[in-house]
Amino acid sequence: MAANLQHQTVLVTGASSGIGQAIAIAMGKAGANVIINYHEDDKAADDTLRQIEALGGTGLVVKADVSKEVEVIEMFNSAIKKFGTVDILVNNAGIQKDSKFVDMSLKDWQTVMDTNLTGQFLCAREAAREFCRRGLVGERSVAAGKIIFISSVHNIVPWAGHANYTASKGGETMLMKTMAQELAPQKIRVNSIAPGAIKTDINKKVWSDPQQAAELLRLIPYQRIGEPDDVAKVAAWLASDEADYITGTTIYVDGGMTLYPEFAHGG
Numbered sequence: 418m419a420a421n422l423q424h425q426t427v428l429v430t431g432a433s434s435g436i437g438q439a440i441a442i443a444m445g446k447a448g449a450n451v452i453i454n455y456h457e458d459d460k461a462a463d464d465t466l467r468q469i470e471a472l473g474g475t476g477l478v479v480k481a482d483v484s485k486e487v488e489v490i491e492m493f494n495s496a497i498k499k500f501g502t503v504d505i506l507v508n509n510a511g512i513q514k515d516s517k518f519v520d521m522s523l524k525d526w527q528t529v530m531d532t533n534l535t536g537q538f539l540c541a542r543e544a545a546r547e548f549c550r551r552g553l554v555g556e557r558s559v560a561a562g563k564i565i566f567i568s569s570v571h572n573i574v575p576w577a578g579h580a581n582y583t584a585s586k587g588g589e590t591m592l593m594k595t596m597a598q599e600l601a602p603q604k605i606r607v608n609s610i611a612p613g614a615i616k617t618d619i620n621k622k623v624w625s626d627p628q629q630a631a632e633l634l635r636l637i638p639y640q641r642i643g644e645p646d647d648v649a650k651v652a653a654w655l656a657s658d659e660a661d662y663i664t665g666t667t668i669y670v671d672g673g674m675t676l677y678p679e680f681a682h683g684g
């Protein structure tokens with residue numbers, strides 16, 4: 418059954434491209450009003466909105482740097498002013514700044530932490546505050562609110578050359594679990610989706626090069642690189658009441674990347 422998010426409002430961070438854009442569109446398709454957050458590319462954010470409107474949906478584009486407390490608070494204020502409340506948060510905005518560990522600058526460590534972990538904290542806190550303020554509205558959903566973190570297989574798979582990124586994703590997992598435990602009595606569900614290699618700008622260098630793409634496929638038992646929509650469909654379902662008894666968990670959408678693929682022919 419297709420997910421039903423009618424009369425609910427979802428805020429998706431980093432919704433101008435890649436997985437965030439696909440999630441925003443999938444949520445719009447499921448009937449939600451969509452707040453399209455972006456940081457830099459206003460044209461791409463407008464394009465997300467146009468695609469949602471073309472499907473008969475509604476939305477609002479809001480620029481904000483998720484790592485800045487004032488901007489996050491203002492973003493939630495604009496969302497609430499426009500649609501009355503926020504029912505679902507998808508904490509998707511994330512970046513990579515890769516380097517060998519011994520060469521990693523404090524700036525690159527901090528920049529990744531600021532967006533990937535502090536940004537998720539700030540948005541999740543504002544969403545949870547709004548869910549607690551509003552409480553349950555039974556006609557819309559059996560939960561008072563839903564938060565989905567977009568994590569990564571690298572919340573459990575170490576990745577040489579990406580210490581800042583893996584640390585941010587590992588931290589995200591404990592943030593998600595602790596929030597889920599703390600907020601369950603208020604009927605707030607908190608979960609993560611951990612994508613594997615999905616074709617977006619973040620890893621374009623790899624999948625657009627035939628040799629690197631072939632090497633990447635050796636890490637994916639299911640033998641295809643993922644599409645943003647593979648993640649988006651799961652997000653729409655996880656946000657819906659169909660998934661009401663799921664909280665505090667991580668769903669891997671990775672074609673088996675976390676199955677230790679090298680053990681298929683060895684060990």
Ligand code: BGC
Pocket residue numbers: 513568569570571612613614615619620
């Ligand atoms: C990273 C991608 C990478 C994928 C699988 C993601 O979290 O952002 O660059 O392709 O994990 O390794």
